[in-house]
Amino acid sequence: MKATPIIAFALLLLFAACKKESTPDSINHGKNRFTTTVDGDEREYYVHVPQSYDGKTAVPVVFMLHGTSGDGEKFYNISGWKEVGETENILTVFPSSWHYCIIDGGVQKNTTKWNSQPSEWAPCAGETLRDDIKFLKKIISELGSKYKIDSKRIYLDGFSNGGQMAAKCSIFMSDVLAAVIENAGSFYTDTTWTPLRRLPTAFQIGNKDYGPGVDGPEIPLSKIDTVLANTNYLHGRATKTHIQSFGLDPNYTLEGDTSTAMVATYPSLDGDPDVSYRFVYVKGLGHLFPNGSNHWMHAAELHWDWFKQYSLP
Secondary structure: OOOOHHHHHHHHHHHHHHHHHOOHHHOOOEEEEEEEEEOOEEEEEEEEEOOOOOOOOOEEEEEEEOOOOOOHHHHHHHOOHHHHHHHHOOEEEEEOOEEEEEEEOOEEEEEEEOOOOOOOEEEOOOOOOOOHHHHHHHHHHHHHHHOOEEEEEEEEEEEOHHHHHHHHHHHHOOOOOOEEEEEOOOOOOOOOOOOOOOOOEEEEEEOOEOOOOOEOOOOOHHHHHHHHHOOOOHHHHHHHHHHHHHOEOOOOEEEEEOOOEEEEEEEEOOOOOOOEEEEEEEOOOOOOOOEOOOOOOEHHHHHHHHHOOOOOO
């Protein structure tokens, strides 16, 4: 049956509307701020959409988790990840943690923190720690409805308290993350965890990083064997926890240069090439996320080179 002119005109308008909705012109490239509700709380996150994103091809996603007292916008601005996202056509995501009253070193503070427990700090009496794993998983779900993402190529990077949270995510989000990097923060206790999936992980720290606000004398990178053996400190304790939790060979291989960075790589005990742990010891780096301006290393660029070789099975 031939369509009447009115019906034909209506169909033409509908087609035009659908076509407009799917064009790149409708994509908000650059900085986007979103809020979502998790257990009754309004949470925020920032997403950088590169200019090359067209909504037609599935793209990888990289999360960057800030440290104590920071928020998503701060690391959107200073981490260097949005710039890498532009170059590599990656969606980069910068969530904000929750603001708490905490006890840290016997001192009461009011600051932002990821719920990285067990940790060196504790919430004040009456504080309720938020479920950040639930929050991050909800972001992934929302990204899938807003953008065309490659769900097999979602990665997570974290700094300081965000590095502690990244370690937690390597256990409780390992079913949705392809790889995880922790920076200047990792597992706090010597514990054996059972990850949902064994995945590639890395821990990066500077040789003059003695914790937030404390830069000490540089430890020679040639001492990396001694550093890794000492479980009284974060370096060795975090490494031991990775070995125990991910089924890794305690015998590692060393590569790098003592004038820049040394890398100890721990392979999987069962020979799985997609399961390993890298301890990256960086010369001249204090307690900060190196972005090429505050230190010679541009971590986001190097981390993406490592991330991109992995995807979920």
